[in-house]
Amino acid sequence: DVVMTQSPLSLPVTLGQPASISCRSSQSLVHSDGNTYLHWFQQRPGQSPRRLIYKVSNRDSGVPDRFSGSGSGTDFTLKISRVEAEDVGVYYCMQGTHWPWTFGQGTKVEIK
Amino acid sequence: EVQLVESGGGLVQPGGSLRLSCAASGFTFRSYWMTWVRQAPGKGLEWVANINQDGSHKSYVDSVKGRFTISRDNAKNSLYLEMNSLRAEDTAVYYCVRAGGVGSVDYWGQGTLVTVSS
Numbered sequence A: 001d002v003v004m005t006q007s008p009l010s011l012p013v014t015l016g017q018p019a020s021i022s023c024r025s026s027q028s029l030v031h032s033d034g035n036t037y038l039h040w041f042q043q044r045p046g047q048s049p050r051r052l053i054y055k056v057s058n059r060d061s062g063v064p065d066r067f068s069g070s071g072s073g074t075d076f077t078l079k080i081s082r083v084e085a086e087d088v089g090v091y092y093c094m095q096g097t098h099w100p101w102t103f104g105q106g107t108k109v110e111i112k
Numbered sequence B: 001e002v003q004l005v006e007s008g009g010g011l012v013q014p015g016g017s018l019r020l021s022c023a024a025s026g027f028t029f030r031s032y033w034m035t036w037v038r039q040a041p042g043k044g045l046e047w048v049a050n051i052n053q054d055g056s057h058k059s060y061v062d063s064v065k066g067r068f069t070i071s072r073d074n075a076k077n078s079l080y081l082e083m084n085s086l087r088a089e090d091t092a093v094y095y096c097v098r099a100g101g102v103g104s105v106d107y108w109g110q111g112t113l114v115t116v117s118s
Helices: none
Strands: A004-007 A010-013 A019-025 A038-043 A050-054 A067-072 A075-080 A089-095 A107-111 B003-007 B010-012 B018-025 B033-039 B045-051 B058-060 B068-073 B078-083 B092-099 B112-116
Touching: A004 A089, A010 A019, A019 A038, A019 A089, A019 A107, A038 A067, A050 A067, A075 A089, B003 B092, B018 B033, B018 B092, B018 B112, B033 B068, B033 B078, B045 B068, B045 B078, B045 B092, B058 B068
Parallel strands: A010 A107, B010 B112
Antiparallel strands: A004 A019, A019 A075, A038 A050, A038 A089, A067 A075, A089 A107, B003 B018, B018 B078, B033 B045, B033 B092, B045 B058, B068 B078, B092 B112
């Protein structure tokens, strides 16, 4: 199975400051169809996960533009340009290129 | 508006069985792959099973193969997860999730808690 490794696992951030989460995969996530199925999810406390970014860098509808995704191959990053209070929660990367689909361990973002 | 509403969770003894249901609305259910994802208390996310649009293709994570069965009824806009020989390690919130395109999931239900304990 493809192992997804996120870092850091805990990220204390000052309001208004940027934040960055890394996600590395044990194999390339480039699919035979040429797409890279790497996605990012946000899970606020007590809520279900919500997709933020799909296929590396595409923001879902309604997602603030302070969230951005980048990367290629095995190395990916989620960035929050200016953290707001509503961004507190756990962030997961997920790969859908290889069976079984797998998630990272999660990164907990909290306000300092 | 896409809605996914799970039901059927509860407390069950080790070795017991449970059937989860998911009622879908707000989209053309028969056109989408569907997925079950679980989350053990205080832990991360784990994909459990997928099913394609007509139910002819199913995939499972190794830890549930032979014990869990995913199915769907497109006439009822419903997804199911039949769980047998349950173990303590199956304790989790189970989410019904729409597979929004190749290799991804998009909309999630609110989840239903399954607790396996004597």
